Amino acid sequence: MTNDHSGKALQLYSTVKKEGILEISLADVPIPEPQDDEVVVRVEASPINPSDLGLLFGPADMSTVQVSGTADHPVVTARIPPRLMQAVAGRVDQPMPVGNEGAGVVVKAGVSTLAQALMGKTVALFGGAMYAQFRAIKADQCLVLPDGTTPAEGASCFVNPLTVLGMVGTMRLEGHTALVHTAAASNLGQMLNNVCMQENIGLVNIVRRREHIDLLKALGARHVCNSSAETFMDELTAALVETGATLAFDAIGGGKQAGQILTCMEMAANKTAIGYSRYGSTIHKQVYIYGGLDRSPTEITRNFGMAWGIGGWLLTAFLRQIGPEAAQKLRERVAAEIKTTFASHYTRTVSLAEALQLDAISVYSKQATGEKYLMNPNQGVA
Amino acid sequence: MTNDHSGKALQLYSTVKKEGILEISLADVPIPEPQDDEVVVRVEASPINPSDLGLLFGPADMSTVQVSGTADHPVVTARIPPRLMQAVAGRVDQPMPVGNEGAGVVVKAGVSTLAQALMGKTVALFGGAMYAQFRAIKADQCLVLPDGTTPAEGASCFVNPLTVLGMVGTMRLEGHTALVHTAAASNLGQMLNNVCMQENIGLVNIVRRREHIDLLKALGARHVCNSSAETFMDELTAALVETGATLAFDAIGGGKQAGQILTCMEMAANKTAIGYSRYGSTIHKQVYIYGGLDRSPTEITRNFGMAWGIGGWLLTAFLRQIGPEAAQKLRERVAAEIKTTFASHYTRTVSLAEALQLDAISVYSKQATGEKYLMNPNQGVA
Secondary structure, three states: OHHHHHOEEEEEEEEEEOOOEEEEEEEEEEOOOOOOOEEEEEEEEEEOOHHHHHHHHOOOOHHHOEEEEOOOOEEEEEEOOHHHHHHHHHHEOOOEEOOOEEEEEEEEEOOOHHHHHOOOOEEEEEOOOOOEOEEEEEHHHOEEOOOOOOHHHHOOOOHHHHHHHHHHHHHHHOOOOEEEEEOOOOHHHHHHHHHHHHHOOEEEEEEOOHHHHHHHHHOOOOEEEEOOOOOHHHHHHHHHHHHOOOEEEEOOEEEOHHHHHHHHHHHHHHHOOOOOOOOOOOOOEEEEEOOOOEEEEEEEOOOOOOOEEEEEOOHHHHHHHHOHHHHHHHHHHHHHOOOOOOOOOOOEEEOHHHHOOHHHHHHHOOOOOOOOEEEOOOOOOO | OHHHHHOEEEEEEEEEEOOOEEEEEEEEEEOOOOOOOEEEEEEEEEEOOHHHHHHHHOOOOHHHOEEEEOOOOEEEEEEOOHHHHHHHHHHEOOOEEOOOEEEEEEEEEOOOHHHHHOOOOEEEEEOOOOOEOEEEEEHHHOEEOOOOOOHHHHOOOOHHHHHHHHHHHHHHHOOOOEEEEEOOOOHHHHHHHHHHHHHOOEEEEEEOOHHHHHHHHHOOOOEEEEOOOOOHHHHHHHHHHHHOOOEEEEOOEEEOHHHHHHHHHHHHHHHOOOOOOOOOOOOOEEEEEOOOOEEEEEEEOOOOOOOEEEEEOOHHHHHHHHOHHHHHHHHHHHHHOOOOOOOOOOOEEEOHHHHOOHHHHHHHOOOOOOOOEEEOOOOOOO
């Protein structure tokens, strides 16, 4: 391994500079040595998730992206609109490592029994700083993948699969019985569809393009509504009546759709209501925004009574809520079903340097369904 | 009593007609006879609350209000925009009685001991249909006012006082320690300020006009922010740092203010945070919308992390949550402090017929702070 010899390896950093510039670059950092209870993993696959893009590009204006530097060490810069600097005040001038999750092979191990037992294993990791050739991590934080699983297959064991299981868990904890999901043709949406089919949970999928209806129907989805259709509100209401869904998870955030879902939930509730209540139905209707595909303001026309809520939803908060034992059970389920229920699909695999080229950025930064990239920090390394 | 002789009394009704017209009129209805466990109250005071206006005028376009009929039996009509008919589909062509609360004197009583014990007493009532000369009600639903309390003084024992106590109760139930309140110079806002001062709870009052700052300061309020001031966001953030308030009750609903409060709460949280978290502070920030002074859409710029919620808040839901015993304790506290902590102020007292004249409607329908009307359905009746 070239970089082993030099003792240096590449690590990606994103920095918000106080002048209002975002800079992404590759640093040459020492290959870490493991502590007694740690292992060092050669990261061979790490997805570019929407949640990574938030840290990677921050609130930068993507129309101002420029690439300079060299082929091996490209430097990406972009301007941050002054009014958005407030939101990132806490990270100014601090180089931030990026990459929530990944998978790779354990190449060094500390002296502890647990660490030693992992030597040579393919493991999945969560915890940031995965856009790097090597990552030191506590041995007990590694999720060992079943034999015959490649790092690429195991790269997305945490963010999407646990989010899906978290949605279903939140549904049960808060007394709902069925779900609505937006941007539903995504990798995450397909996993949610798989889990809901397995567990016989009513799921209303909302997509934005005609072809995504067919994609989800082919996967067995029963309710798919196209938000671009003129009949959207009627179709959504009918699906809500049929499923009884009063909880939605929304990946989009901005615009009118979160409010429209509440409006349709209220119409569905009133179809079975007796008499008029000036405060609307008493059934609590909830939308959790877990993503921000549309960064524009959320616009809510309040025509759905008083029993409603919209709020943020974060996987880490859910995992804290259920506690470490329950969380570990979810992880083990994901590992066991990583090639089936929780399989991910990528358009292209890129190296760290390739990920910082304009052609790649212009594709994966769109977060378009069906155009997800996988990073292999060791791609092209002998 | 004139109407006793005829056996008829006036009762106000609001009707949404399927043609898209709202009609408010006074009907001559029989004076009720009490059941064994009921009393009949001569209603002498009933406030015109924002929550009454919702039922009274529904979604009518107030610029189209016309008055016809006679001086004794005026008929108010207004057009309802077609797109808003959906929201009132459940009440079409059903005359709805109006008036959430009021007070008056018990003039007839059923044979039960409890009912008989109330004869001649001044009582406060809740339960709708108070815009009427007489109201039959279960004896155990009457809140007996302390000796020396007039119906006008006891007219607003429920909606505002219990909402205030509900806000403080919700704050405690959900683990917050201080409050934000909008439209804070209102009758309700003044009561909330009284209760927070009594109980040493941090309260950030948000008002929309310069003169309301002085009004609240004169009542002892410590934090008053004017949303019309250019320095609003900075002042609000400073008050949030000082009080630690992470829960707001918003009477306005529409526009940007609910979101601005969350933005300032997040800025306040980050002033004491250590290090940068890409998902914002982990402190849950909540805005409950309990009114709709601004019916326009709620516009939320999501720049406050993921630990946030906005939702509807309804007094009846809170009372259900705490149970009947706890609710009764709150009512008794209100009765005991109705001339002090929970005193209300009205600009003018009108009869039922006067309330349906254009000059009156144009004032009270604005829901402007300091321009609240009291209805006396028996005013001018011998």
